Amino acid sequence: MRVPLRDTVAVAAGVLAPFVAALALLPLRTSVTHTNLALLLVVVVVAVSALGNRLAGALAALSAAAWFDFFATAPYQSFHIQDRADVETAVLLLVVGLIVSQLAAYGRTMKRVAVADATHLERLHGTTRLARAGGSSADVVRRVRQELVEVLELRSCRFEYGTLIGRPPRLDPDGSVQVEGWVWDLERQGWPEGEIELRALVHGRYQGRFLMTPAPGSVPPPLEARLVAADLAAQAAAALDEDAVSAARRS
Structure with missing residues (x-):
């Protein structure tokens, strides 16, 4: 069965968007606290989740945590973290990203279901009105x-x-x-x-x-x-x- 193009794009964004955002934040890593950098990456995770699906959101959370570790924490360009506070921030980024991504995807799903239900109801009522008229x-x-x-x-x-x-x-x-x-x-x-x-x-x-x-x-x-x-x-x-x-x- 063919995978919808929207889902394919969402999954790709889930992997790539945090990477691009982490690169864009490189000039700020010495002037902005690591906690604030992590919060900016959470915004990217939320955006991917709102526009995509649950899988895309989960991938975005994992990608954000990984690239936060790689680019924003010492030693740089390494997945090794020396500072305990940075370890906690990376873990919190992953956990919060996963939770927020799932909540965003759930809200989007509920909105889509509500719109679909209203549309289906109108289809049935429209046919009924035609017969009664x-x-x-x-x-x-x-x-x-x-x-x-x-x-x-x-x-x-x-x-x-x-x-x-x-x-x-x-x-x-x-x-x-x-x-x-x-x-x-x-x-x-x-x-x-x-x-x-x-x-x-x-x-x-x-x-x-x-x-x-x-x-x-x-x-x-x-x-x-x-x-x-x-x-x-x-x-x-x-x-x-x-x-x-x-x-x-x-x-």
């Missing part, structure tokens, strides 16, 4: 197709009426993916090849299926997004079922 089942299906492309980051999505033909990989209502009767390890293996079906079911009645094509090499969305996709398919199924019932009553 008298939109046809075709309109609801079209809306759900568009939402699935966005929420699952698909290359394309189409809806197929009628009976089930073939056994493509299937996204189930619980967010898992079935391939030939087996649960597919989505996190480790990525999306299976080819189209993936998402059945539109309501009250046990099959109304059709969405056939989804992920973008090549794309990272599968989290479980929350897959559950939203299943709920959207259920809304399309409900609209189709309501139209079928109305047509039966008129005939």
Whole structure:
């Protein structure tokens, strides 16, 4: 599975940014206390953690402690520290850097989750409003197709009426993916090849299926997004079922 470019850049920054910062602080090592130099490196760790991820933050903390030792403490250009106070400062830099980096990454994760939850809720409410406003089942299906492309980051999505033909990989209502009767390890293996079906079911009645094509090499969305996709398919199924019932009553 392809690693996102953002994560690759974040990890690289976690290793290199403290090194560059330590080099930039070289002219100050004789005029600024070692404690203040360590605090400036902590700022770099926080910046990497806020813009990257947990791994990048941890690497930044380790890199900051190492280069603080190498450039700011005697003997210079060596990973050996003679002064006990410098040893304590280096250890504190590592510990504080690790703690702060994890807190920053956690805060960023919580913000991303909150934004994603609000977006998912709006997708579901938007589809519900369309159905309640008298939109046809075709309109609801079209809306759900568009939402699935966005929420699952698909290359394309189409809806197929009628009976089930073939056994493509299937996204189930619980967010898992079935391939030939087996649960597919989505996190480790990525999306299976080819189209993936998402059945539109309501009250046990099959109304059709969405056939989804992920973008090549794309990272599968989290479980929350897959559950939203299943709920959207259920809304399309409900609209189709309501139209079928109305047509039966008129005939």
